[in-house]
Amino acid sequence: MCAERYTDTEYAKQEWQNVWSKTWNVAGLSYHIEEPGEYVTTNLGSESIICVRGDDNQLRAFYNSCPHRGTRISEEGESFINHFTCPYHGWQFDRQGNTVHVPNEDDYPQGSPCGRVGLKEIQCRDLFGFIWVNMDPDACSLEEFLGEVVTTDLASYNIQDTVRVLNMTADSPCNWKIITDNFNEAYHVQVLHPGLIPYIEANHEACQFDTLAEGHNRGWFPSHNPSVLQEGDEVADHLAVIMRQWNLDPDDYYGKENHGRIRHALQNAKRELGELKGYKHYENYASYQFTDYVIYNIFPNTVLSVGPDGVQLLRPRPHPSGDPQRCLFDHWWMVHPVKGVKTTPSPAGGPDLPVKDCEHDQFLYGEKSLGRTADEDLSIAKMQQEGLSSSGFQGFNMAHQERRVQRFHEVLNDYMNKA
Numbered sequence: 001m002c003a004e005r006y007t008d009t010e011y012a013k014q015e016w017q018n019v020w021s022k023t024w025n026v027a028g029l030s031y032h033i034e035e036p037g038e039y040v041t042t043n044l045g046s047e048s049i050i051c052v053r054g055d056d057n058q059l060r061a062f063y064n065s066c067p068h069r070g071t072r073i074s075e076e077g078e079s080f081i082n083h084f085t086c087p088y089h090g091w092q093f094d095r096q097g098n099t100v101h102v103p104n105e106d107d108y109p110q111g112s113p114c115g116r117v118g119l120k121e122i123q124c125r126d127l128f129g130f131i132w133v134n135m136d137p138d139a140c141s142l143e144e145f146l147g148e149v150v151t152t153d154l155a156s157y158n159i160q161d162t163v164r165v166l167n168m169t170a171d172s173p174c175n176w177k178i179i180t181d182n183f184n185e186a187y188h189v190q191v192l193h194p195g196l197i198p199y200i201e202a203n204h205e206a207c208q209f210d211t212l213a214e215g216h217n218r219g220w221f222p223s224h225n226p227s228v229l230q231e232g233d234e235v236a237d238h239l240a241v242i243m244r245q246w247n248l249d250p251d252d253y254y255g256k257e258n259h260g261r262i263r264h265a266l267q268n269a270k271r272e273l274g275e276l277k278g279y280k281h282y283e284n285y286a287s288y289q290f291t292d293y294v295i296y297n298i299f300p301n302t303v304l305s306v307g308p309d310g311v312q313l314l315r316p317r318p319h320p321s322g323d324p325q326r327c328l329f330d331h332w333w334m335v336h337p338v339k340g341v342k343t344t345p346s347p348a349g350g351p352d353l354p355v356k357d358c359e360h361d362q363f364l365y366g367e368k369s370l371g372r373t374a375d376e377d378l379s380i381a382k383m384q385q386e387g388l389s390s391s392g393f394q395g396f397n398m399a400h401q402e403r404r405v406q407r408f409h410e411v412l413n414d415y416m417n418k419a
């Protein structure tokens with residue numbers, strides 16, 4: 001593999017045509033677009049898309065480009081409108097994308113634009129609580145794109161019942177693939193994230209990695225249990241707090257020989273007490289879902305890390321400037337509301353977060369923390385970007401446990417080689 005896919009502007013342009021314009025991408029959250037007139041505007045690379053619920057209750061997506069002279073008609077974010085109004089000359093569009101008002105309508109020799117031209121529509125779907133869009137009019141269905149494993153697995157978590165309590169975007173100094181590569185392997189965990197070892201399995205032989213036929217992949221990490229790599233007999237504080245919540249006494253599990261029992265004890269306790277404590281989303285969980293983290297890497301860039309009580313989206317988007325050595329990294333934390341629970345620990349560190357829909361926070365990487373684990377991941381991104389640009393870069397020499405990275409690049413090659 002050569003480095004051009006991480007550094008080259010021409011490669012990035014081709015990637016836009018062959019990858020971003022052809023794949024399904026998450027545009028926003030379904031609960032923001034439940035009523036007619038509610039809309040979400042999202043940006044991908046230099047493109048911008050508006051998703052809006054129409055008066056007929058249909059969800060539609062449109063390019064954010066005025067059919068008069070191309071101006072963007074909506075800023076990024078979510079809100080409600082009766083009509084979209086272009087800020088330049090005041091053309092107006094209804095919730096179905098039709099032009100409904102044009103100043104000096106009689107001054108168009110070709111006939112009034114109203115009813116004749118409108119916003120350009122693209123494919124749009126609502127699934128698992130996410131709004132998905134695809135710019136390719138000939139794209140396969142979202143379910144076909146995701147495949148059976150991803151579709152079945154994600155459906156079992158009822159993500160549509162979650163609320164987004166963290167929504168950060170860091171303008172980051174690396175190609176988007178440096179971030180997807182990072183989430184396509186866990187080889188780095190033992191080195192870069194030693195803080196995870198007390199409660200997530202970091203030994204690859206005790207995890208499961210699957211590459212899926214549709215080009216996506218999955219990594220399963222037994223969790224809420226000290227990794228076999230953990231030294232010492234203690235149960236870490238973070239895990240002990242969770243155990244006590246479920247009526248388990250961490251002292252009963254002191255000693256390395258007892259650590260292997262914690263995960264099953266928690267699964268049993270959660271199955272028994274979950275409903276009583278208001279954890280409605282546990283109702284149909286399989287045992288592993290009570291404790292484990294599973295990461296779904298949906299090609300190209302939708303990374304969903306799913307745990308017992310919520311989902312993190314860890315997503316790099318191509319940079320609006322077109323610079324292949326920059327990207328926008330999104331970190332969302334979406335949790336299942338539990339009756340009586342008003343706050344949730346933040347994966348971005350700092351104070352607990354209120355369990356309610358939050359504002360978007362965008363900043364330059366380095367200005368703020370994205371959370372300890374994400375900061376650790378990103379800390380390496382700039383260094384890797386710089387190293388990949390070296391004349392001494394020799395391609396990748398990867399371990400078997402990095403086969404999801406290997407597979408990702410094979411899938412990318414397939415897309416790039418399509419005419």
Ligand code: FES
Nearest residue numbers: 066068069086089
């Ligand atoms: S560019 Fe939108 S009204 Fe003129």
Ligand SMILES: [Fe+2]
Nearest residue numbers: 182188193377
């Ligand atoms: Fe990581």
